[in-house]
Amino acid sequence: MKRPQAALVTGAGGALGRATAFRLAADGFGVAVLDHDADPLERTVEQVRKAGSPVLALTTDLRDAAAIAAAVDRTATELGTLRVLVNNAAVYPSRPFLEVPLAEYEEVVAVNQRAYWVAAQAAARHMATTGGGAIVNVASITVHGGWDSLAAYVSTKGAAVAFTRALARELGPQEIRVNCVSPGAFPTAAEEIHENPEVYTRHVLDHQALKRRGRPDELASVVSFLAGPDSTFITGQCVEVNGGWVMS
């Protein structure tokens, strides 16, 4: 009997990760949902179950490289053939560059950059021996400039774009596609870094071509496309999902 197909989504306790996990489950994948925060992860599990696919909850700290590799291996062992990895988790402390302590910078790099690397390497080792797969890295509109007090975050998101291109080139021969989505401003916990939500919403709508806020499922559907059978000749690309704020 053919093994089921599995997908792993990091940062799945957050709104964009949750929507992505739900969408991949609806697409038919067994979905492993990973976060270090158990309560929101449990809400994700409840929601993903409604899509009718098997779910595996992985309460894992992405600062721990060995734990990431173990989580990837559990996904492939317990859920099915690992076909999809979505590197979605991120931290985004906001502070003027001159005041950022080194430890804070290092934490941002550990979660937003090093964990993407470790998860991709562990996942690609499975995919390379089982006929290929798709890795989707989540970047950010902020790489285009214009955001203050986020230098560490923005530099890791730039790294996600460059990492995507480097991996796509290297893993193409194994039929592993590597792409990137770059979200604009979605109304999630990430917005709590802005002091005045109404002012920020006005700012967003002034800049977007579409005069409404984006919904998490509108990012998830792009991840689903890049992870699935309708994009089998696309690799090394970064798709901007921002309501027409930045056009490329």
Ligand SMILES: NC(=O)c1ccc[n+]([C@@H]2O[C@H](COP(=O)([O-])OP(=O)(O)OC[C@H]3O[C@@H](n4cnc5c(N)ncnc54)[C@H](O)[C@@H]3O)[C@@H](O)[C@H]2O)c1
């Ligand atoms: N929301 C936006 O407007 C926006 C814009 C641009 C990019 N993004 C990107 O989209 C992705 C998802 O963002 P979101 O808005 O859902 O954010 P979020 O903060 O709601 O979700 C991020 C998740 O990552 C988890 N996480 C953080 N550190 C972790 C660690 N050490 N180990 C395990 N899990 C950890 C958090 O617990 C959280 O559940 C991120 O990569 C973010 O940079 C979001």
